[in-house]
Amino acid sequence: MTLKQTSAETTTVERRTADAIERAEAERDRIEEKATAFEEFGERVREVSADAGQQGGGATASANGRLGQSAGSTLAVGTATGTASASAAESVREAFTETVLPYADAGTLSEAMADELSAELAAALSPAAGGFAPGLKAQLVSRIEARRKEVGLLADAIGAERDRIREVADELDAITEWLADADETPLLQLGFEELRERHDRLASFRETCDRLADERQSAVRGTQNDGLTGIRESELLDHLYGEFEADYPVLADLAELDAALADCQRAVRSHLCARV
Incomplete structure (x- = not known):
């Protein structure tokens, strides 16, 4: 998410999270195709005379x-x-x-x-x-089946990652849409109660950002395991976003949005103090 302050009251937002969702979706499709490839490979190996x-x-x-x-x-x-x-x-x-x-x-x-x-x-x-x-054929067939399961686990893990960041994206959309609507009304046109209500709403949004960031950091430290092999979330994210400018695009979006919300809060507090 790139935040650009265009005036004291207006903020435009460009999101990295959408790119992360697109990347996860494309990579999940590719890995599922790889699992299918291993399945086909196994079938062809079984047909070879040992x-x-x-x-x-x-x-x-x-x-x-x-x-x-x-x-x-x-x-x-x-x-x-x-x-x-x-x-x-x-x-x-x-x-x-x-x-x-x-x-x-x-x-x-x-x-x-x-x-x-x-x-x-x-x-x-x-x-x-x-x-x-x-004896080589039996070893090979066993290894192919294990790899097919491992690749399937990776596809499932990427799908779970895609679903998680979609949920975060929905909450980010709700906040940024509210900000865009609120920016249509200059702070000078708001009364004291309206300013206080806006300040409280911004505080609530900042709490949401903190909660989402905590959940995201817990996910990054986690491991998904089906009894066959484990996938560390940090390794999965490196696999998905290694070429991104930000190593953790969702956390980067949350941090920048929280900073923008803090700027808006300060502007509102300034107007509140002027009305007292």
């Missing part, structure tokens, strides 16, 4: 046990097994690229997989690892 390595080992052993099996045939079976396993890992990397990667914060595919899944899983799925090792 039996190539195990089946290949069995086929090789069987081939070695047969009479007349040539060394060249055994090598061919092993090569086919490795190719199938490598193809499975490539399918997983391709699925990640087409689903989750567009929503990842990291740059390259390997960096994004390490950030979104784990460094261990990213290494196990890399071309250098040589294939889709037995």
Whole structure:
């Protein structure tokens, strides 16, 4: 909120809180899309065969046990097994690229997989690892499901933040609209009782600002937790408003509005004292 004093009695208001609401709304939509991307990624991983390595080992052993099996045939079976396993890992990397990667914060595919899944899983799925090792699929599916839940929690937390600041915005709107209407009447045209009533109304508005600021500060110190992972509100606000000029746009609005209300109170008190 940017407050500009245009005269001794008139104040115009430009709000940051509206920008914060718009940012939270857009980011919630993006994070919900990311949760959907993880769901799709998980479905595609479940369709990838994880039996190539195990089946290949069995086929090789069987081939070695047969009479007349040539060394060249055994090598061919092993090569086919490795190719199938490598193809499975490539399918997983391709699925990640087409689903989750567009929503990842990291740059390259390997960096994004390490950030979104784990460094261990990213290494196990890399071309250098040589294939889709037995047991890897189960670990990967488990991690994908955990990430889907974590991302869903973040989307819910952002939605809750959006709803909270909408409530603050409604109260700020009520105050600033009253100020705009009150500014239409110069203080010189008000009688003593009208001035005292205006002073009391301004005091009430300042109490509202104090209450909203206390509630906001308590929220900033809070943590949202669903038993899976916790999201500290301060980290969430940094995620949302890190590029804003003010780190805490709602608190900045409340502080500037309270300062404007205090200026108005002083002006009214000056007129009250002059009438005594």
